[in-house]
Amino acid sequence: MSTDARLPLSRLCAPGAVPAGRDILPGVPARAWLARVDAWRRTLLAAPPGDVALFEEDAGEFAAALFGAWQAGRTPWLPGDALPATLRRLEAHAGLAIGQLPGALVADPGGDPGALDQLDPAACRLVLHTSGSTGEPAAIIKTLDQLDREVDALEAAFGPRLAGVQVHGTVSHQHIYGLLFRVLWPLSAGRPFSPRRLAFNEQLTALGATPLALVASPAHLKRLPANQDWSGLSAGLRAVFSSGGPLPSDAALDVCRLWGQAAIEVFGSTETGGIAWRAPGGEQAPWQALPGVQWRVEQGRLHLRSPHLGHDQWLATQDRAEASPVGGFLLLGRADRIVKIEERRVSLEAIESALQGLPWVAEARVVPLPGHRVLLGAAIVPTAAGQAILDGQDRAALAGLLRDGLAGQVDPIAWPRRWRFMTTLPTDARGKTSQRELMALFRPHMPTPRWRERSEDCVRLELEVDGGLAVFDGHFPDVAILPGVALLDWANRLGREVFGLQGDFTGMDAVKFQHLVRPGAHLDVELTWRADKGQLGFRFSSDTGVHASGRLRFAAGQGA
16 A cells, blocks of 8 residues: 555544445454444543543554544543553543543443544644653653654555555554554554554464564564474564664574564654664664654764654754764664763763673663662673573672673773673563663662671661662652551561571561651661560661561461
């Protein structure tokens, strides 16, 4: 389908614009889907005024609710997930909820496709969220006109190779990449799209030889098992897209070898929209601008002018770049991943590059940790050689090797002080490893104890309660108060550590919470163990008085 033949998103619901028999989803014709759009339109017209939060994992129902909201004159807000903390942040902006959210409105089963109208592409808006460089979600407003221009660029660049395909994806449509590639572009171009996200390789191999395009992420593509039978998928695969981060060269080669297709990498962001693409994917290939996008490099940074921005001005990005001698541009990392440590500018990407050049490291991400002075934390996925050290020795041994490996490459003040070793880096629904998720790896649930006295049946220690502890999250949104359950958990953890308790927790007695614990509190802790009764006594106090006291019971006969 050419760009001339594709249907603008604003006309998708206009009477007669889509042939009634055309499949929107496999086996779901346009008339049935448009009836769901009208059902959502009617539901929202009858609801109180205001913007709506939309979270729905079924892509077909999501699309119907999205267009139904626009038909009703509402602005949908798309959270990246349905976690309580995420939804609390939305409450001030979107008073209504639709889809799979607590208290969500439910659309009636009926609907009349003939009642729908053509949309105003400038008036219809959508709010997406991006994690940003700080890890805090930022709201990004997009108009339907901007989204339609992106779809037009994608169809111009890649449409000819997608004739007759169904669209499947491993990424969520709650974010800009999945929204465009899995939902809006197929709707506009007349390609059926699958309602479910494919999270497992077994689901991919079950797709068979039906012509298809796959919308994936580097997080998925760089972990393709070579021993999987990919013959069915490769027989039908016409294109595979990747976005959300650079695709490593070895992963790009694996895609070609196992699936018989060169991965098409797409570079962009929620803020900028689509910028450029390259195929075959791989870290050294230059990027080519998408149709309509202009670029230039000034002072080492990429500047853009694009119809996806919502204005006609040049935008300076935080991406370092240089022009490629063979055309296009090369990306050299982010300009905003610079931190100051003891008044020296330190590149986090340089440290990651140095770590990944060591034989024990497959992947590395480095993040600055909050505190009185900046310290760095490193999240490491070890190679087989690195894992052998973890298995044969311990974490300290591998961390020592990595510090030694950084000598001569990285200033010692910039060496990571805290390490996390894992089989894979954490990723979100977009397949991205966000700053927020990395920071969470280094946020403890309990302060480090300072031991004062220890004996067989009694210990005394001190705890400094830092406001950055993870246990403060999500309990009291308006004020930082340590939940009482955290003190019970600390008593349990400390008791098991110092008295060697192995038995199951069976209950508690005489538990009292007398004063609140706030960030900055200095707690004196006393723990006593009665082995004959299986009781752990605890008392948390400070200059304020006793904060909590009581006894925890454990299975009889356990402990020192």
